[in-house]
Amino acid sequence: MxxxxxxxxxxxxxxxxxxxxxxxxxxxxxxxxxxxxxxxxxxxxxxxxxxxxxxxxxxxxxxxxxxxxxxxxxxxxxxxxxxxxxxxxxxxxxxxxxxxxxxxxxxxxxxxxxxxxxxxxxxxxxxxxxxxxxxxxxxxxxxxxxxxxxxxxxxxxxxxxxxxxxxxxxxxxxxxxxxxxxxxxxxxxxxxxxxxRNAPLAVQCAKSVASAARDWPEDEIWQRQAVLSDPVFASDDAQEGARAFVERRVPVWRGR
CATH class of the missing domain: 3.90.226.10 (2-enoyl-CoA Hydratase; Chain A, domain 1)
Incomplete structure (x- = not known):
């Protein structure tokens, strides 16, 4: 070998x-x-x-x-x-x-x-x-x-x-x-x-939802998506992304 x-x-x-x-x-x-x-x-x-x-x-x-x-x-x-x-x-x-x-x-x-x-x-x-x-x-x-x-x-x-x-x-x-x-x-x-280059929490959420959603019951898709996506919208990185856009600079992601 x-x-x-x-x-x-x-x-x-x-x-x-x-x-x-x-x-x-x-x-x-x-x-x-x-x-x-x-x-x-x-x-x-x-x-x-x-x-x-x-x-x-x-x-x-x-x-x-x-x-x-x-x-x-x-x-x-x-x-x-x-x-x-x-x-x-x-x-x-x-x-x-x-x-x-x-x-x-x-x-x-x-x-x-x-x-x-x-x-x-x-x-x-x-x-x-x-x-x-x-x-x-x-x-x-x-x-x-x-x-x-x-x-x-x-x-x-x-x-x-x-x-x-x-x-x-x-x-x-x-x-x-x-x-x-x-x-x-x-x-x-x-x-x-x-x-x-993109926000790590957002990237992981996008993969999680896209790979799992096809098996979710139709009447639960929005609720199940919210469980995964709400923490992304509430994250420090979401605030950083908005600030970086306004300030016309590259965002610094923290993964939180």
Whole structure:
């Protein structure tokens, strides 16, 4: 086994960059890598100095899914309560952006689906080929894909195992940006910086409401939103935002 960590975690100001680091294996996910990802996401949510994460893969592939060799040996790259890759069942409270070069297959595609924003290189491909291996996309593919894509398109991907390219993924709303090959990470970092400039309580509230509201009963949506949004309007940061606007200066957020 390589002495290199199977995932790398670095801080770039308020942005936490998580890199799956198995390029020779197309960044196939392992239990060791999943543990590093989970620890990094805990760090993201616990640190007042971190606002957003970017998830990417080393080399020319995002993630080819589960390491089938290790799967055959009995390893499962999932953690209790966190799921595949330490992410899919428990995304962070703060935003996370996928920077995709090359293939995002199987569990790799499910990692993308667990992210809030997606930047893809022109050569990126997204697919859920589990049915071709006698498996199913239980790391969020069957749950999230029909919510992110038109039902018929999602079912085609799930039932055939065929992938789609970055441009079609963008046209269907799965991807935010398609960029030249080799530029996915830089573009994702730029997008992350734009998110990080904003008030942290407001950003987290926006993510919480947007991700949860689809499951709220229609007659409770405004009350449930108020529970999450009232503290934002009552915060010191809300006052700071108004003052900074009036004074024509950059706001200084305190996260309170």
């Amino acid at each position: 390589s002495a290199e960590p199977e995932a790398l975690v670095t801080e770039r100001g308020p942005v936490l960059v998580i890199t799956i680091n198995r390029p020779a294996q197309k960044n196939a996910m392992t239990l060791a890598a999943a543990k590093i990802v989970a620890e990094a996401l805990d760090r993201l949510d616990a640190s007042a100095g971190l606002s957003v994460a970017v998830l990417t893969g080393a080399g020319d592939t995002f993630c080819a899914g589960m390491d089938l060799k290790r799967f055959a040996e009995g390893e499962r790259p999932a953690l209790p309560g966190r799921g595949f890759g330490g992410l899919v069942e428990a995304p962070p409270k703060k935003p996370i952006i996928a920077a995709v070069e090359g293939w995002a297959l199987g569990g790799g595609c499910e990692l993308v689906l667990a992210c809030d924003l997606v930047v893809a290189a022109e050569g990126a491909r997204f697919g859920l080929p589990e049915v071709r291996r006698g498996l199913v996309a239980r790391g969020g593919g069957m749950l999230r894909l029909p919510r992110r894509l038109p039902y018929a398109v999602a079912m085609e991907l799930l039932l055939t195992g065929d992938p789609i390219d970055a441009l079609r993924a963008e046209s269907l709303g799965l991807v935010n940006r398609v960029v030249p090959s080799g530029q996915a990470l830089d573009t994702a970092l730029d997008l992350a910086d734009r998110v990080a």
